[in-house]
Amino acid sequence: xxxxxxxxxALLLGAVNTxxxxxxxxxxxxxxxxxxxxxASSRFIWxxxxxxxxxxxxxxxxxxxxxxxxxxxIGALLGVYGLAGLxxxxxxxxxxxxxxxxxxxxxxxxxxxxxxxxxxxEAAYSLGLTGSQSFFRIVLPQAIPFxxxxxxxxxxxxxxxxxxxxxxxxTELTSVLTFWVTRNTSDSxxxxxxxxxxxxxxSLPTSYIARLFERRLRAAF
Amino acid sequence: MSDIYDASQVAVEELQARAVARRHTWLLVLDLxxxxxxxxxxxxxxxxxxxxxxxxxxxxxVFLDGTRITVLISLASVIFAVVFGLIGxxxxxxxxxxxxxxxxxxxxxxxxxxxxxxxLLWYYGVATALTQMSIDPYRLVYSLATTxxxxxxxxxxxxxxYLFGIIGLSFNYGAYLTEVFRSGILSVExxxxxxxxxxxxxxxxxxxxxxxxxxxxxxxxxxxxxFITLIQDSxxxxxxxxxxxxxxxxxxxxxxxDPNNKMFVFIFGALFYLILCYPLSLLxxxxxxxxxxxx
Numbered sequence: 001x002x003x004x005x006x007x008x009x010a011l012l013l014g015a016v017n018t019x020x021x022x023x024x025x026x027x028x029x030x031x032x033x034x035x036x037x038x039x040a041s042s043r044f045i046w047x048x049x050x051x052x053x054x055x056x057x058x059x060x061x062x063x064x065x066x067x068x069x070x071x072x073x074i075g076a077l078l079g080v081y082g083l084a085g086l087x088x089x090x091x092x093x094x095x096x097x098x099x100x101x102x103x104x105x106x107x108x109x110x111x112x113x114x115x116x117x118x119x120x121x122e123a124a125y126s127l128g129l130t131g132s133q134s135f136f137r138i139v140l141p142q143a144i145p146f147x148x149x150x151x152x153x154x155x156x157x158x159x160x161x162x163x164x165x166x167x168x169x170x171t172e173l174t175s176v177l178t179f180w181v182t183r184n185t186s187d188s189x190x191x192x193x194x195x196x197x198x199x200x201x202x203s204l205p206t207s208y209i210a211r212l213f214e215r216r217l218r219a220a221f
Numbered sequence: 222m223s224d225i226y227d228a229s230q231v232a233v234e235e236l237q238a239r240a241v242a243r244r245h246t247w248l249l250v251l252d253l254x255x256x257x258x259x260x261x262x263x264x265x266x267x268x269x270x271x272x273x274x275x276x277x278x279x280x281x282x283v284f285l286d287g288t289r290i291t292v293l294i295s296l297a298s299v300i301f302a303v304v305f306g307l308i309g310x311x312x313x314x315x316x317x318x319x320x321x322x323x324x325x326x327x328x329x330x331x332x333x334x335x336x337x338x339x340x341l342l343w344y345y346g347v348a349t350a351l352t353q354m355s356i357d358p359y360r361l362v363y364s365l366a367t368t369x370x371x372x373x374x375x376x377x378x379x380x381x382x383y384l385f386g387i388i389g390l391s392f393n394y395g396a397y398l399t400e401v402f403r404s405g406i407l408s409v410e411x412x413x414x415x416x417x418x419x420x421x422x423x424x425x426x427x428x429x430x431x432x433x434x435x436x437x438x439x440x441x442x443x444x445x446x447x448f449i450t451l452i453q454d455s456x457x458x459x460x461x462x463x464x465x466x467x468x469x470x471x472x473x474x475x476x477x478x479d480p481n482n483k484m485f486v487f488i489f490g491a492l493f494y495l496i497l498c499y500p501l502s503l504l505x506x507x508x509x510x511x512x513x514x515x516x
Contacts (some may be wrong), residue, residue: 064467185345
């Protein structure tokens with residue numbers, strides 16, 4: 001119990017860092033995902049093919065490989081130009097989380113945009129709206145309610161997947177946990193308990209909110 | 222008057238058609254150009270592999286060995302994950318509230334925590350606790366295998382990471398598969414069960430002959446998707462010291478002095494994962510499309 005009391009502040013700080021990682025990379029993932037979704041559903045193969053390739057490659061490789069490529073590979077390449085300072089655990093973690101999730105958000109955006117009836121776009125065109133106007137004012141606002149539950153789900157996944165930042169020595173909940181566990185292997189169960197409770201405290205309320213949203217949405221339609 | 226109007230209309234239409242045709246030619250040119258650029262890029266990638274052919278040929282056996290371990294671990298884990306998932310779904314759909322409650326706890330806790338933390342818990346926490354109780358899983362398995370006259374399979378004393386890695390991975394995916402199985406079973410209409418009951422089948426027969434054949438169609442695509450993520454998550458076992466594909470990759474890449482070589486080794490390792498996972502994801506999509514078409 002003494003050990004748990006000593007480790008608690010560090011673990012709490014780790015949990016805060018986990019949230020910071022996710023909160024800062026999720027908006028980037030959303031923006032990139034929207035861009036990818038628009039590109040992937042474009043008529044022009046110049047946009048479509050690169051977006052599809054990007055999505056397939058990101059979804060086909062493990063995140064740990066991506067984060068290693070970014071942190072060690074790109075870090076070393078940038079080091080040649082004296083830019084090694086650009087890649088540290090924070091930037092590499094946030095960028096790789098954002099890139100990884102962008103591929104998944106793109107699929108959600110695509111499904112959401114497809115769920116809006118084509119007649120809406122046609123109506124917008126017949127009213128004289130331009131392509132971007134009809135997209136941003138007609139299609140996107142109608143698609144967003146359908147996309148919020150999967151987005152929240154993905155945010156919860158990200159809260160958990162951000163544990164991977166610990167392999168590139170970023171400071172978040174799992175790396176703090178590993179730090180304390182490797183120094184107190186004989187009685188480490190309280191540490192695991194605290195960490196698991198922290199993760200559950202982060203993810204369960206979020207998933208509850210998502211479920212509430214979903215129910216309200218179903219009631220609305 | 223109307224003749225003039227018609228003539229002008231025809232002229233306008235012709236102009237429009239010509240404009241469209243011109244635009245189509247432009248698009249065709251652009252598409253052809255894209256094809257050329259894509260071929261060039263693919264060639265460039267092969268040239269990239271060719272430029273590093275010495276590293277490639279040197280490391281290829283090592284990567285293939287890592288891939289073998291990754292595939293074996295994934296297959297073993299998916300088998301145990303199905304077992305965990307079946308136990309979980311039996312609990313979730315049980316008549317006894319204690320079992321339902323336990324299964325829900327299992328699913329929520331496992332899905333609410335990172336797999337990395339779970340693996341650490343199994344490998345450091347549970348293994349240490351077993352050692353403190355003076356239980357050595359390796360010796361247990363070895364002596365069991367000796368009585369079965371197959372202990373040559375378990376010669377590697379570095380057994381703990383494999384055991385707890387596979388248990389941790391399958392325990393985690395068991396929770397996801399519980400939900401997949403549950404949604405599959407619930408997707409079969411209640412009337413089917415009632416029809417089975419009215420035909421005089423017992424609950425085991427209904428499960429086997431009525432629900433299972435219909436649920437499996439719904440279950441297979443998400444199951445395949447879970448298998449793909451399981452292959453990718455098996456890369457986390459490298460943290461426990463299992464020398465699989467990702468472990469081989471960073472084991473070979475990190476000592477590289479030349480940044481280009483380092484990058485190449487990382488990309489080469491990721492390529493193996495892509496080769497493993499992409500066909501499976503195509504298969505999952507095909508199955509999804511087929512099931513969507515059936516209804």
